[in-house]
Amino acid sequence: MDPLDFNHREKPPQFVDVVNARIDTALTLENSTREPRAYLGGSRLGESCARKLQYEYLKVPRDPEREFNGKTLRIFAVGHVFEDLAVDWLTKAGYDLRTRNSSGDQFGFAVADGRVRGHIDGVIVAGPDDLAVPALWECKSANAKNWRDIVKRGVAVSKPVYAAQIALYQAYLGLTDHPAVFTAINKDTCELWHELVPFNGALAQACSDKAVRILQACDAGEWLPRVAADPDHFECTWCDWKQRCWS
Numbered sequence: 001m002d003p004l005d006f007n008h009r010e011k012p013p014q015f016v017d018v019v020n021a022r023i024d025t026a027l028t029l030e031n032s033t034r035e036p037r038a039y040l041g042g043s044r045l046g047e048s049c050a051r052k053l054q055y056e057y058l059k060v061p062r063d064p065e066r067e068f069n070g071k072t073l074r075i076f077a078v079g080h081v082f083e084d085l086a087v088d089w090l091t092k093a094g095y096d097l098r099t100r101n102s103s104g105d106q107f108g109f110a111v112a113d114g115r116v117r118g119h120i121d122g123v124i125v126a127g128p129d130d131l132a133v134p135a136l137w138e139c140k141s142a143n144a145k146n147w148r149d150i151v152k153r154g155v156a157v158s159k160p161v162y163a164a165q166i167a168l169y170q171a172y173l174g175l176t177d178h179p180a181v182f183t184a185i186n187k188d189t190c191e192l193w194h195e196l197v198p199f200n201g202a203l204a205q206a207c208s209d210k211a212v213r214i215l216q217a218c219d220a221g222e223w224l225p226r227v228a229a230d231p232d233h234f235e236c237t238w239c240d241w242k243q244r245c246w247s
């Protein structure tokens with residue numbers, strides 16, 4: 001339903017509804033003009049369901065109620081703002097953090113004829129306290145519950161998708177000699193977490209192998225196995241392709 005179509009509502013729209021709807025419409029319109037990415041994102045290869053990654057790579061439309069809406073797009077945008085803030089904070093704290101090359105582009109990699117790509121948040125090339133450099137820098141923002149879990153269990157256990165991304169990026173950027181620096185920002189309280197993540201070669205290789213499997217299956221027009229045998233599995237519950245996958 002068009003969020004700006006107020007004629008079909010039971011109650012007259014409040015001011016808040018009108019403004020929010022205008023923002024949501026503007027954001028979704030802007031998003032619809034973006035070129036969808038035509039590659040398998042390295043940041044996604046830690047995802048446990050290979051079939052979901054096929055849906056992403058093949059740009060299969062999400063279930064109608066799971067299309068990106070204004071709220072989702074705002075969450076993405078806020079994440080970028082937090083990342084920019086973390087760059088500023090670390091720089092002020094004495095870390096020489098590079099996030100762009102001389103052309104102003106993010107550092108990244110492209111393999112498999114450009115069908116697998118990734119863009120890193122940055123590289124720390126110098127820092128206090130004998131930090132081993134160069135070190136990949138990866139930054140995420142999270143709500144308080146998720147942030148506390150990262151602090152409690154570490155990124156590798158708490159967020160294996162992030163750990164896989166870090167390992168893969170270290171491998172493809174040649175930043176394997178020193179642990180990566182992982183920063184997590186609590187979006188609710190602005191508390192910070194920083195963690196050193198040693199290179200996990202086996203994880204990087206597993207992600208790379210997974211990428212090959214996914215590309216081969218997509219080329220062959222085959223679907224890889226689902227992550228679960230039951231649509232009530234927790235990973236399917238949150239999946240943007242659940243209806244399509246199980247119908």
Ligand code: SF4
Binds near residue numbers: 226227235239
């Ligand atoms: S619904 Fe479940 S099995 Fe299907 S793609 Fe999503 S996560 Fe994978």
